[in-house]
Amino acid sequence: MMSVYDDRLWLARYAPGQPAGITVEHDSALAMFRAAVARNPDGDILRYCGGRITLRELDELTDAFAVGITDAGFRPGERVAIFAQNVPQFVIAQVGTWKAGGIAVSVNPMNRERELGQLLADSGATVLVTLQSLWQEVAAKVVPETAVRTVLTTSELEYRAEPGSPVECPGTVDLAGMLARFRGVAPPEVTLGPDDIAFLTYTSGTTGPPKGAMTTHRNVVFNAQTYRDWVGLSGDDVILGVAPLFHITGLIGHIAVALLVGAPLVLMGRFDAARTIETVRAERATFTVGSITVFIALMNVPGVEREALASLRKIYSGGAPIPPSTVKAFQAAFGTYIHNCYGLTETTSPSHAVPFGAEAPVDPASGALSVGVPVYDTVVRVVDEEGREVPVGEVGELVTSGPQVVAGYWEKPEETEKALPGGRLHTGDVGYMDAQGWFYVVDPKKDQINAGGYKVWPREVEDVLYEHEAVREAAVIGVPDQYRGETVKAFVSLRPGFSATAEELIDFCRERMAAYKYPRQVEFLEELPKTVSGKLLRRALR
Known part of the structure; x- marks a missing residue:
């Protein structure tokens, strides 16, 4: 038996009553959002430090964003770079960019001048949305050498229950002022299809300069539905935003899922373990996905009680290996099992996940915790250095095919062909599949x-x-x-x-x-x- 696995094996073994695969319900992430607005316009979609934004309000704010940047010269197909922490303005800018027919570029707020300059140059972004603090500390030194024509600055103190005073940033446009000016004005109609690019998400660049993965609207909608159906999420859930929004986990496991099901997304700016526990208790958060280091930090908050995370019953973790002992310790502390998942920027978040309600096996030989099984409509092969499929249990490179695999790298056809020949993603990650179809990722x-x-x-x-x-x-x-x-x-x-x-x-x-x-x-x-x-x-x- 060779190491080739697709979602049909999962369906037959773990959920025989489920339909075979996913029917993508929306042509674009923007259509997905509009459907949520139509279903429940007065429901909360963003919560931030006691502040609330409803779906109707987000619809109005994102209309105003699209009108404002279009008025400043933005044209469909251009790029908007978003350089911010986990604040509501990130979501406003992303959805507003789509309404203007553009492509969002998510930028790590930890980037310094050199890194920011690389991403702005590579993406050719013409609009930059950034926090006032990041403008003053980093971006102001870089933007004059780039294609950016419009800089929108904003404060992390806005949209709180008790907002603070913004800081003056000469030479930039105040985002709040622009939104107030154009609120109530509808932007020109744009048509976005499944194969249009929703955003560029840059890889870490550990093997060379960062590359912009071209994440299509089909990729976004498909994996938003994957999270929804795999975990069983609905508008009754409350999503805790612990993953960085610029990262693919935050973009899909937080923003896209919230826009799909119309569930409130709780944002906290920068992650702080003690404040996260208080937020879970106050907002009755039910679902999150984040790095295992988040959950280690929560366990180590002094004096934390078992009841503190009582509402948080749907937990997934990806982005870093999970020690089995940590999963056991967290379950002993809070009574909730952490489900493993695995994916890359190039797979638009998950390609593998532990079925909700199941527990991942631990390989007796290596002690590795399984990353799960391939998600819907996904085929994964384990191959040797010549590209030949290896037998079950043998280590090789994971090669993934499915609707979540990105179209390629922005303006890098050679890199695209190397990593995605024939649309199959050569992940560069080493792992193996056991006889039951569970996958394990080992160290590079x-x-x-x-x-x-x-x-x-x-x-x-x-x-x-x-x-x-x-x-x-x-x-x-x-x-x-x-x-x-x-x-x-x-x-x-x-x-x-x-x-x-x-x-x-x-x-x-x-x-x-x-x-x-x-x-x-x-x-x-x-x-x-x-x-x-x-x-x-x-x-x-x-």
């Missing part, structure tokens, strides 16, 4: 440690470290060793109120692992370096 080959000829996968060591009660986060790398060539080193941050020595953690692992696997060195850090999506940056530790 570059992370594998060669200790005296023995191969060590960092994640296996990390999973054992997570079993120690004092360990909050752990990352493992290989370091030079005169005798073995390479040896295992662990970087660890400790939970508040707990202590441990390096010798204690080394002994803890020695008792639970083969002699060549346990760490010979342990270094303690207050915080481990991570990407904004929560992936541990092993290269930074090296």
Whole structure:
């Protein structure tokens, strides 16, 4: 049996009563939003620090945005870059861009001048929407060298129950003023189809300059429906926005799902664990998807009670490997199981997920937690270096086909052909499928440690470290060793109120692992370096 899996196997095994696949219900993400407005115009769609925006109000604000940028010279097909934290203005700009016939470009608010300049140059954005603080600190130094004609600045203090005073940003257009000026005016009609680009989402650039993945409206609608149907979401849910909105998880698992089902999306600006717990309690949030580091942080809030997250019963986690011990600890603390999921920017968020209500198996050989099974209408192959499908249980590269796979990279046909030959995404991730169809993603080959000829996968060591009660986060790398060539080193941050020595953690692992696997060195850090999506940056530790 070869490692080829599609959604029909999932349907037959886990949900025999479900229809085969998804019928995409809307031609565009904009049509999806308009349908939600028509169903329940007075329902909340955004909640932010006590403030509320209804679907009707968001419809009016996004109309005004589209009219305002069109009045300033914006034309269909042009790009609007959104450089902001998790604030309502992000959603206003994104939907408003679609109403103007444009393409939204999501930009990491942690970017500095060089990175922002790269993305603005590559996308050719003609409009920039940014927070006043980011304009003053970063963007003002970059924009004069780009194609940006219009800069809209806004404050994270707006749209709160108690809004603060905005800051003057000379040379820019105040977003609030523009929306007030054009509110009530309808923008010109635009036609968006399934194959039109909804937004450019830039890859992390770990193997070269960042590339803009061309996410189509079909991609957005399909995976919004995937989340809805896979998890069982409706307008009665409340979505907790813990993932960054610029990231594909936030774009689909937060914004797109909210626009599809008409459920309120709760935003909090920057993530803060203690404030998140207070927000869940106050807003009765029911669903979220985020990095496992979010849930580790929630567990480690001093004095947190089991009832604090009582309403949050639909939880998924992706973007970074999940230690099985963390899933058990979270379930013991709060009574809710964290469902694993897996995807890339190029798969518009999930390509694999654990069926809601099921628990992911743990591979007995490696200790890896399964990332789930392929979602609807998705075919995944595991192939060797020559592109041949490998037998079940054998490690190879994951190659994904399905309606969520992006059209390619913005103005990079060679890169597109290399990564997406024939529309099949060569993920670059290494994994395998077991006999039941569950998938496991293992560490990239570059992370594998060669200790005296023995191969060590960092994640296996990390999973054992997570079993120690004092360990909050752990990352493992290989370091030079005169005798073995390479040896295992662990970087660890400790939970508040707990202590441990390096010798204690080394002994803890020695008792639970083969002699060549346990760490010979342990270094303690207050915080481990991570990407904004929560992936541990092993290269930074090296």
